[in-house]
Amino acid sequence: MKRWQDVPAVPATAFKHIDFVADGEHPPEALFQTSGTTGDRRGVATPSRGRHLVTRLSIYRHSLIPPLRRHLLAGYDEARERMAFISLIPSPRVRIDSSLSFMVGAAADACARETHWLVDARGMLDDEAVKSVMKAAADGGRPVLLLATSLALLHFVERLEANPTPTLPAGSRIMETGGFKGSGREIARSELHARVERTVGVASDHVVGEYGMTELLSQLYEPMLSEGAGARGIYVAPPWLRVRALDPLTLEERPEGVEGVLAFFDLANAGSMCHVLTEDVGTVSGGSRVRLAGRALGAEPRGCSLAMDELMSAARGTS
Amino acid sequence: MTTTPSPEGVAQLADALRASRPHLARRSAGDVIASLGAAGQRFLDINDPLRAEALERLPDSSGLSAPMCSAVLDGMAADWTAERLEALVASELGSVAALDDFVAAGPRRVMAVGPTLSVQIAAGGVPGVAVNALLRSLVVKGPTLVKPGRGDVLLPTLFAKALADVDPALSDALGIVYWPGGSEALEDAALGRADVVSVYGSDQTIGALRARLPATARLVAYHHRVSVGVVGRDALTDEGIEAVARRVAVAVATYDQRGCVSPQLIYVEEGGFNSPGDFTLRLSEALGAVEATLPTGPLGTGAASTLQQARGTAELHAASSGGSVRHGKSAAWTVVFEPIPGPLTPVVGRFARIRPIDDATILPGILGPLASHLQTIAVTGLGPRLEEVARGLGETGASRVTSFEDAAFPPTWWHHDGRGPLLDLVRWVDLEV
Numbered sequence: 158m159k160r161w162q163d164v165p166a167v168p169a170t171a172f173k174h175i176d177f178v179a180d181g182e183h184p185p186e187a188l189f190q191t192s193g194t195t196g197d198r199r200g201v202a203t204p205s206r207g208r209h210l211v212t213r214l215s216i217y218r219h220s221l222i223p224p225l226r227r228h229l230l231a232g233y234d235e236a237r238e239r240m241a242f243i244s245l246i247p248s249p250r251v252r253i254d255s256s257l258s259f260m261v262g263a264a265a266d267a268c269a270r271e272t273h274w275l276v277d278a279r280g281m282l283d284d285e286a287v288k289s290v291m292k293a294a295a296d297g298g299r300p301v302l303l304l305a306t307s308l309a310l311l312h313f314v315e316r317l318e319a320n321p322t323p324t325l326p327a328g329s330r331i332m333e334t335g336g337f338k339g340s341g342r343e344i345a346r347s348e349l350h351a352r353v354e355r356t357v358g359v360a361s362d363h364v365v366g367e368y369g370m371t372e373l374l375s376q377l378y379e380p381m382l383s384e385g386a387g388a389r390g391i392y393v394a395p396p397w398l399r400v401r402a403l404d405p406l407t408l409e410e411r412p413e414g415v416e417g418v419l420a421f422f423d424l425a426n427a428g429s430m431c432h433v434l435t436e437d438v439g440t441v442s443g444g445s446r447v448r449l450a451g452r453a454l455g456a457e458p459r460g461c462s463l464a465m466d467e468l469m470s471a472a473r474g475t476s
Numbered sequence: 477m478t479t480t481p482s483p484e485g486v487a488q489l490a491d492a493l494r495a496s497r498p499h500l501a502r503r504s505a506g507d508v509i510a511s512l513g514a515a516g517q518r519f520l521d522i523n524d525p526l527r528a529e530a531l532e533r534l535p536d537s538s539g540l541s542a543p544m545c546s547a548v549l550d551g552m553a554a555d556w557t558a559e560r561l562e563a564l565v566a567s568e569l570g571s572v573a574a575l576d577d578f579v580a581a582g583p584r585r586v587m588a589v590g591p592t593l594s595v596q597i598a599a600g601g602v603p604g605v606a607v608n609a610l611l612r613s614l615v616v617k618g619p620t621l622v623k624p625g626r627g628d629v630l631l632p633t634l635f636a637k638a639l640a641d642v643d644p645a646l647s648d649a650l651g652i653v654y655w656p657g658g659s660e661a662l663e664d665a666a667l668g669r670a671d672v673v674s675v676y677g678s679d680q681t682i683g684a685l686r687a688r689l690p691a692t693a694r695l696v697a698y699h700h701r702v703s704v705g706v707v708g709r710d711a712l713t714d715e716g717i718e719a720v721a722r723r724v725a726v727a728v729a730t731y732d733q734r735g736c737v738s739p740q741l742i743y744v745e746e747g748g749f750n751s752p753g754d755f756t757l758r759l760s761e762a763l764g765a766v767e768a769t770l771p772t773g774p775l776g777t778g779a780a781s782t783l784q785q786a787r788g789t790a791e792l793h794a795a796s797s798g799g800s801v802r803h804g805k806s807a808a809w810t811v812v813f814e815p816i817p818g819p820l821t822p823v824v825g826r827f828a829r830i831r832p833i834d835d836a837t838i839l840p841g842i843l844g845p846l847a848s849h850l851q852t853i854a855v856t857g858l859g860p861r862l863e864e865v866a867r868g869l870g871e872t873g874a875s876r877v878t879s880f881e882d883a884a885f886p887p888t889w890w891h892h893d894g895r896g897p898l899l900d901l902v903r904w905v906d907l908e909v
Contacts, residue, residue: 165788165791166788167788167792168784168785168786168787168788168789169785170785170786170788170789170821170822171785171788171789171792171819173819173821174789174793174818174819174821175789175792175793175796175819405775405777405780405781405784406775406780406805406806407805407806408784416777418777418780418781418784434784434785434788436778436781436782436785438777438781
């Protein structure tokens, strides 16, 4: 084995069944779990959640902050005063097993002047807090960073459509992550962004998509703030993360611009498995710019034959 | 077929089908069987343009390869002849005459009456299942509205066409209409007019439908099933192992393993001349060889991606548990040897998991957790232990113990999921005076 590309990629599915620890000397400092819906196939929840044991949280912390600064705080003079964060992602205090909550918490510790957590552990919005925080942000007149999953953002917008509040000050930006996985709801991002602009007051070119997964400690971002509206759908990796699009049948690397399933080689995963094969589909250029095409839709129907994984969950349900 | 119908359209169709029943009820069952068989026969006649059309369009509509479609059509349509249908009726109801009039049955006389309207919601994936379903209802003189699964729309549609040519009056009792699964308004329009509802699908699908049925409607539920194979040590001789592996490979390969009759777990006994590990090698060679005659269907990106996840996860498990994974690369067959049971990830294509076992007589205990979903057990090489193993598995939940050769195509008159498919549809009338 001479090249990093030759290291076999671990399928993301394997994280549901096997704990990977590459740094046996060092006991894990954290256990992050997937939401339990990311493995959904045809709306059937698979029985187990993915687990990522993280041996050194310091690596995670150090790897998440620079890209977040670059893509979400660009054009803002942090030296003068830190930005305020509003989070629609549960706080790491109430969701200790969520890598996303950890990320927002670590970023808030490093970069935020103050952070308002507007949802509880299950992601339910606190109506009173929404009202008072939006009003205070508008009165303050200084840009804020709103962090949310797409689904949380949709719920937030619906709440504001029913009960309008003052909009966020100019220069505010939004981090949007996660899509609508498993929620049974799906609206076009462009429609969501139009409604965000009307209710929250943040224009589409200040809504930055983040791509991350529990199995990867690094994140990719849409370079909206540096490249403008044309960057929509493109996700940029940090220098220590390489992305390749692979032929889904042979796992051979596809040329630039040709769609394939995405494999990530993430040095921030040094304590577990660096090379991860996802079920997401996209094209790659330069090893670090990804255009996401969506999620591979999963298995074909298996007729009257019960897939073994569903069977086991059925067996568990009745026992 | 291309546009989704409206609830009103479905209701009208259901009413029209119900209206066809008085005429159908007055016809002789022998006459009905003759017409159904004449239509079914056309799918077996190699000179018939209808068969040619079916074979041309099946690969696209089912996702199976052309040679596999041909094998599936041959296997399925063999049961669509008048002779087989008559044998089915005789096997379940005692005689064809019982569908026309009272016949003697012990101390009383009995007559079997088919439903006024059976609504059948079939699953996709295995082409031909919807035709089997519609035949079961029509053969007992029950008009039927069939909603086929997405991958099985073609054959029932062509069958309806054939029946309209052969016997237009009988075809008035058959309606085929497709809509995407889970459309409650459309389903309710049909269900509300049915006295028998047959559903093929997942436990969730059936559970949801059950709650919405009129109290007077009978539900015939074919929920998802799983089948397993058992290779006894007597089959693992040097002379025999290759042929056994070939038969197991064909049972796994048929329908690209989508059938409820397709074995997914293969238990192989220790203690033979060849070990379960040896058999694993032979099975992978056989599945590779089957590609030449019955190739796997093409995989889309999503399916291919799922397959890579399954293979990669199995490889990781194998590396830490003394197992192995062999596969056909871009051909969608995979053989996993699991001395320690591995993670049950979603799988795609022909994906056989081989588990060594000390003795087949302990299988009923091992398969206990699958009891309510167990269906076919394909066996070989058990010798005199066959009955003991079959009895134990039957008591556990299996409804069919058969050979690997016959696993894929059960005979018309099988006890489908342990019951009589026609008995589930008819109502007996006892004449006691």
